[in-house]
Amino acid sequence: MKINKITVGCDHAGYALKLKVIEHLKERGIEVIDVGTDSLDSCDYPAFASAVCKNIQNGITELGILICGTGIGMSMAANKHRGIRAAACSDTFSARLTRMHNDANVLCFGERVVGMGLAMDLVDQFIDTEFEGGKHQRRVDMITAIEKNESSAE
Numbered sequence: 254m255k256i257n258k259i260t261v262g263c264d265h266a267g268y269a270l271k272l273k274v275i276e277h278l279k280e281r282g283i284e285v286i287d288v289g290t291d292s293l294d295s296c297d298y299p300a301f302a303s304a305v306c307k308n309i310q311n312g313i314t315e316l317g318i319l320i321c322g323t324g325i326g327m328s329m330a331a332n333k334h335r336g337i338r339a340a341a342c343s344d345t346f347s348a349r350l351t352r353m354h355n356d357a358n359v360l361c362f363g364e365r366v367v368g369m370g371l372a373m374d375l376v377d378q379f380i381d382t383e384f385e386g387g388k389h390q391r392r393v394d395m396i397t398a399i400e401k402n403e404s405s406a407e
């Protein structure tokens with residue numbers, strides 16, 4: 254699957270890095286939907302997590318990127334949304350494997366954690382890697398069943 258459009262969001266702590274990520278994505282010919290925030294003014298990250306997740310839930314983009322200070326708050330908020338599998342990553346192996354094995358649809362990272370070069374590599378690994386399916390599909394289905402309260406996955 255070739256990704257040609259992606260939704261990106263951040264809070265104030267991820268704003269500067271988000272601008273670089275958007276530049277990088279556009280250089281790669283990927284259309285970006287930027288849901289904010291639009292400044293360094295303090296704001297609440299869950300609102301932007303929801304904006305990115307809604308675009309994925311509505312099928313507007315298949316993948317999203319969320320940037321805050323650590324990537325952790327964004328991933329916690331994103332994972333409360335039905336159908337969202339968000340992964341906070343600060344290494345490229347995890348960014349690749351979370352696509353291959355978890356079919357993650359949102360990548361989260363922290364501007365206070367990763368440098369600019371690593372952030373671009375995380376983005377590239379995430380969007381260039383396909384879900385492997387097979388036994389991993391069964392496990393992703395188990396996550397979905399937990400979300401629907403159909404199973405405790407025990």
Ligand code: RB5
Binds near residue numbers: 264323324363
């Ligand atoms: C904001 O100060 C910070 O708490 C936020 O960006 C994020 O790191 C939360 O997880």
